[in-house]
Amino acid sequence: MFERITRLGLLAAYQSTLALGIVLMPLAMLVRRAGVTLPVGRLVERAEHAYESAN
Helix, strand or coil: CHHHHHHHHHHHHHHHHHHHHHHHHHHHHHHHHCCCCCCHHHHHHHHHHHHHHHC
16 A cells, blocks of 8 residues: 555656656756756656656
């Protein structure tokens, strides 16, 4: 039961980070022109890894 709740929570976190990445894409492109990168990609990768390792 606890594993199922954990997996659902990780899935929600992963999906939320994907949505955040999509929403922040235009801002990330503008900021990148100024020489600054947003760590959204690393955040999505870490959430994906956490979700996949829970399965």
